[in-house]
Amino acid sequence: MNKKISLSDYNIDFGPIATSLKAYLASKPYTKIVLLVDENSRKHCLPLISNCITDDTLLLEIKSGEKFKCLPTCESIWAAMASAQFDRHSLMINLGGGVIGDMGGFIASCYMRGIDFIQIPTTLLSQVDASVGGKLAIDFKGFKNFIGLFKDPKAVLIDTQFLKTLPREEVRSGYAEVIKHGLIRSKDIWHDLSKISDPAEQDWDEEVFHSVSIKKDVVTEDPTEQGLRKILNFGHTIGHAIESLSLTTDKPLLHGEAIGLGMIAETYLSQQVNNLSTEESTVVVTYLSHIYKSVHTNTLTKEDKLIELMKSDKKNKGGKTLFVFLDKIGHATFDHEAESGEIKKAIQRTLELLQS
Ligand SMILES: NC(=O)c1ccc[n+]([C@@H]2O[C@H](COP(=O)([O-])OP(=O)(O)OC[C@H]3O[C@@H](n4cnc5c(N)ncnc54)[C@H](O)[C@@H]3O)[C@@H](O)[C@H]2O)c1
Incomplete structure (x- = not known):
């Protein structure tokens, strides 16, 4: 299925991820690309986009789970991006469920006052809920989604193929x-x-x-x-x-x-x-x-x-x-x-x- 929903600033594309991601990356020149995953999206979802990933892509893996949607995780990712000399013309790709999307979007939006990011939601919840609305956040001192902002991604790419490995x-x-x-x-x-x-x-x-x-x-x-x-x-x-x-x-x-x-x-x-x-x-x-x-x-x-x-x-x-x-x-x-x-x-x- 290839379908599209257009919002004011970005599109949500539905269809095979290998095609939609390739098309997005061909449409914009980025100096560097960082790909954020957790251990499950790395294992189950990364193989579906392997044709789009080059040796130059910085792959950052965090542990899965809500308890890692927090400031220390953000700090470690900002540090990795800074030491790899990511500039303001870089792209962040968030491949995973709502935790990766919420936190990855937050990290990208704050890094050097904001770099482009795209969301590739891989859980049913993140596809139908987190993919629209621009809400980005991390948890803070036990409060859920306490620190965050509204910012739209450059694109959301949805492929229901990812759901086949979901528990x-x-x-x-x-x-x-x-x-x-x-x-x-x-x-x-x-x-x-x-x-x-x-x-x-x-x-x-x-x-x-x-x-x-x-x-x-x-x-x-x-x-x-x-x-x-x-x-x-x-x-x-x-x-x-x-x-x-x-x-x-x-x-x-x-x-x-x-x-x-x-x-x-x-x-x-x-x-x-x-x-x-x-x-x-x-x-x-x-x-x-x-x-x-x-x-x-x-x-x-x-x-x-x-x-x-x-x-x-x-x-x-x-x-x-x-x-x-x-x-x-x-x-x-x-x-x-x-x-x-x-x-x-x-x-x-x-x-x-x-x-x-
Ligand atoms: N921004 C929004 O509008 C919005 C809306 C709803 C929820 N949220 C946030 O989303 C989070 C919950 O999202 P979630 O339910 O996707 O949780 P999650 O990101 O923790 O993912 C659930 C589990 O599924 C695993 N996983 C992800 N994709 C997989 C795949 N394709 N195959 C196998 N395993 C896979 C993950 O590693 C994790 O263990 C919460 O932090 C919530 O606050 C945000």
Whole structure:
């Protein structure tokens, strides 16, 4: 599949990576190129771009995982680039998941006040979510994405071939954002997705393209998150609290696993507090519980702690915990409040459903 989504400053290209990367590199003369990978993207993804890499390319490998998305890693990369005499006409290629993309983009944007960078996202989550919106960040003193900026890459090159080596749980995690995009914006897409029984067996070309298109439309209408863009937070108010709490346990959840549970709870809330029909609510929670049935649910027994964590959500305004609710499949609205009792009930119903 060769397709393209154009944004104001760059394109997102879909298709075989060997072709799209070669074409990009032929289009611009760079003095030097640095390629950032982690051990998994080096092993599984680098071979797919080997035809584009020359002996002159500086290959920098970091350890995989969120805990390395931090300042010391950035410092080591800046030091390597400086000692290899990278100048302002250099290019950084970020080959990996959201950690590589967020941090690599941040490193490139700060090096000598900014050099060009391109993103080659290799996880489902980074392809459908991190590829649009220009958010770049690293974690700082235990706070996620605390230091960062908005800056667009020169290009995003998406090849779903990379997803073939992704572990099952990583696919299921990224799939939460794909489902979310359908639920908040397109009943037709939701309908197609709801036929997928095992995301790990999926051929993702169409779904990734549609999902990125939805995010692009929303972000383009509201680039600075004044209104509409907030609908992208569906499932994230309760989901982020579940994710944070799970990180303090011996069973930490992946981001999308927590968002999957959060979407179940917020679908219940949409029915209780908003006007989502019982029929649609049942269809959605039944499908989500099928996909996320084996996710650890130990955090869901701690409703009070979760509600406490929601109070410190970055998206809150004036001390109020705010939610995105569905009013029907394919349409969401934002800045809703809910009583603690209702939130608790939604969390309890989520737990019951997943245990049944
Ligand atoms: N910028 C944004 O808008 C945005 C949006 C969503 C998430 N994020 C960020 O993205 C990060 C999460 O992204 P992620 O889920 O991609 O995590 P990740 O980058 O940690 O990748 C998940 C795992 O998959 C491995 N991997 C990557 N590609 C692979 C492949 N093709 N085959 C096999 N293994 C592969 C990685 O090495 C890692 O172990 C978080 O830091 C989050 O804050 C950013």
